[in-house]
Amino acid sequence: MRFDLQVIASWIEPGSRVLDLGCGNGDLLAYLKKYKQVNGTGIEYAEEKVARCIERGLTVLQGDFRKEVCDYPEGRFDVIVLSQTLQQIHDPKELLIDLLWIGKRVIVSFPNFAHWSARLQILLTGIAPVTDQLPFEWYDTPNIRVISIKDFKRFLRMLGVRTVREVAINTHHHDYKGNIVRYFKNLRATYGIMMLERMP
Amino acid sequence: MTNADGVAPKPLLVERKQFTFAQSPDEMVLDCGVHLGPITLAYETIGELNADRSNAILILHAFSGDSHVAGYLHENDDRPGWWDNMVGPGKPIDTNRYFVICSNILGGCAGSTGPSSLNPETGKPYGLGFPMVTIKDMVHAQKHLIEHLGITKLMSLIGGSVGGMQVLRWCADYPEMVVSAIPLATTTRHSAQAIAFNEVARQAIMADPDWNNGDYYDGPGPAHGLAVARMIGHVTYLSDESMREKFGRRLHRSALSFDFTGDFQVESYLHHQGKKFVTRFDANSLLFITKAADYFDLERGGHHLLINETLANVSFLVISFTSDWLYPTYQSRGIVSALKKNGSDVSFCEIEAQCGHDAFLIPNKRLDGLISGFLDRVYHEHCL
Numbered sequence: 253m254r255f256d257l258q259v260i261a262s263w264i265e266p267g268s269r270v271l272d273l274g275c276g277n278g279d280l281l282a283y284l285k286k287y288k289q290v291n292g293t294g295i296e297y298a299e300e301k302v303a304r305c306i307e308r309g310l311t312v313l314q315g316d317f318r319k320e321v322c323d324y325p326e327g328r329f330d331v332i333v334l335s336q337t338l339q340q341i342h343d344p345k346e347l348l349i350d351l352l353w354i355g356k357r358v359i360v361s362f363p364n365f366a367h368w369s370a371r372l373q374i375l376l377t378g379i380a381p382v383t384d385q386l387p388f389e390w391y392d393t394p395n396i397r398v399i400s401i402k403d404f405k406r407f408l409r410m411l412g413v414r415t416v417r418e419v420a421i422n423t424h425h426h427d428y429k430g431n432i433v434r435y436f437k438n439l440r441a442t443y444g445i446m447m448l449e450r451m452p
Numbered sequence: 453m454t455n456a457d458g459v460a461p462k463p464l465l466v467e468r469k470q471f472t473f474a475q476s477p478d479e480m481v482l483d484c485g486v487h488l489g490p491i492t493l494a495y496e497t498i499g500e501l502n503a504d505r506s507n508a509i510l511i512l513h514a515f516s517g518d519s520h521v522a523g524y525l526h527e528n529d530d531r532p533g534w535w536d537n538m539v540g541p542g543k544p545i546d547t548n549r550y551f552v553i554c555s556n557i558l559g560g561c562a563g564s565t566g567p568s569s570l571n572p573e574t575g576k577p578y579g580l581g582f583p584m585v586t587i588k589d590m591v592h593a594q595k596h597l598i599e600h601l602g603i604t605k606l607m608s609l610i611g612g613s614v615g616g617m618q619v620l621r622w623c624a625d626y627p628e629m630v631v632s633a634i635p636l637a638t639t640t641r642h643s644a645q646a647i648a649f650n651e652v653a654r655q656a657i658m659a660d661p662d663w664n665n666g667d668y669y670d671g672p673g674p675a676h677g678l679a680v681a682r683m684i685g686h687v688t689y690l691s692d693e694s695m696r697e698k699f700g701r702r703l704h705r706s707a708l709s710f711d712f713t714g715d716f717q718v719e720s721y722l723h724h725q726g727k728k729f730v731t732r733f734d735a736n737s738l739l740f741i742t743k744a745a746d747y748f749d750l751e752r753g754g755h756h757l758l759i760n761e762t763l764a765n766v767s768f769l770v771i772s773f774t775s776d777w778l779y780p781t782y783q784s785r786g787i788v789s790a791l792k793k794n795g796s797d798v799s800f801c802e803i804e805a806q807c808g809h810d811a812f813l814i815p816n817k818r819l820d821g822l823i824s825g826f827l828d829r830v831y832h833e834h835c836l
Contacts, residue, residue: 307825313800323792
């Protein structure tokens with residue numbers, strides 16, 4: 253399992269009700285179901301991945317999760333996972349508000365655009381950064397938002413959302429290995445992971 | 453098909469049984485207020501009910517189906533049941549593990565009480581004297597059968613089209629008896645378009661002079677009207693794409709005939725389907741069942757019957773097909789959206805398929821995998 257998902261999994265309490273947005277082939281959900289007995293649901297766009305999840309006994313809905321999250325009642329989930337997708341969302345502010353309505357806590361992971369390699373690329377070459385975490389050219393990237401750990405924290409303060417836990421990690425795009433970054437996070441970490449909660 | 457030893461396995465033999473209930477004075481009270489009895493349901497079962505009676509799956513057939521879901525009725529039978537690719541030993545709905553039940557619907561014409569059955573009061577077939585039964589009544593009758601079999605909870609309910617309506621009706625009316633449900637290619641209510649096609653089919657029958665106001669059982673019967681009704685039905689089960697691929701504008705003769713005997717392959721296909729149908733289906737049953745499907749509405753008066761706290765413990769697998777324009781995907785999404793409000797465990801998949809509404813009956817690996825994977829999970833969570 254991807255390193256950021258390992259970190260996320262370690263934050264989830266056994267027996268929780270979990271919603272995984274963009275769950276792919278269901279690796280995180282399958283892990284959580286097996287080792288933490290969670291009651292999990294995934295939302296995924298691609299038919300083939302949805303089918304693979306259901307075939308392996310997971311609960312998954314096919315659709316655009318931006319729309320799908322709207323039907324659930326308040327507090328339906330204990331934890332909602334949004335991993336490596338925030339940078340592709342059209343309305344991240346509204347999404348986060350919706351998620352904190354249907355879920356008690358939301359775990360967000362995103363690639364840190366202020367990593368030194370991205371900073372150096374734009375400084376030295378004058379070209380929009382292409383990194384392991386953001387491996388696209390400007391014309392073919394699905395990523396429409398540029399986020400750094402620092403930016404995201406400012407955003408949370410503005411929204412009035414509480415951060416329950418946070419960690420910065422150094423790992424590659426799809427790697428199962430990585431390490432925790434403790435100093436100069438916004439410069440040295442490739443991903444930020446945060447657990448958010450509504451202000452009481 | 454052969455097994456590991458290279459020997460063709462013995463064909464699965466099944467037996468059609470009948471269950472009669474609602475004898476006078478305990479007739480069943482129908483949706484329309486009429487008391488109907490006695491009622492007979494034809495049904496078939498495959499597999500063994502386990503000791504705690506927790507492995508029963510009820511399969512609900514579509515409008516023209518019957519209780520013969522899989523296997524063969526006798527040694528020399530060359531036509532298997534209507535869902536033989538899905539149901540049987542080692543198949544996605546594995547009868548080595550599950551106890552499968554399928555019954556002919558109330559109002560049907562394959563062994564269950566319907567308009568062609570004898571009215572005990574007159575000694576003659578009911579015809580139009582048969583009461584207007586609804587999907588709710590069909591499900592109510594099935595509940596009597598399930599109780600008769602000693603089952604208090606169904607591990608799963610599975611059905612497509614009008615069968616899917618019955619699945620949803622079961623969930624709305626008897627949620628405490630349902631562990632899981634798979635509504636396929638179905639809807640909570642017919643669209644105006646679906647009602648329109650049904651009405652044209654009904655008018656085709658009623659315009660046939662041999663229909664004789666439904667009183668035709670001692671005569672030839674409305675064979676032409678029934679065939680036309682089936683032709684209309686078939687158009688709605690296909691898709692533009694599948695028709696283009698299957699027939700295109702190809703002729704079934706060498707040149708245009710310049711008369712009305714039918715030139716195109718699509719015409720001869722529909723004629724063939726119509727003729728075939730007449731030999732196995734009762735015209736009055738078509739009238740009653742299509743009307744029941746048109747009346748079906750789980751959202752009447754703005755009150756959605758699938759939004760029900762009791763359904764929070766039921767697991768669902770909702771499936772639609774991309775080219776189904778009779779019950780398009782938005783209708784399945786509506787079902788999903790309502791169920792999510794209960795906190796129910798809901799999975800949904802829209803299968804890419806070009807063959808239209810018929811897709812749920814056509815062998816499809818994706819459908820097989822979805823159904824077997826879902827049932828496997830329910831079985832492990834519920835039966836072990």
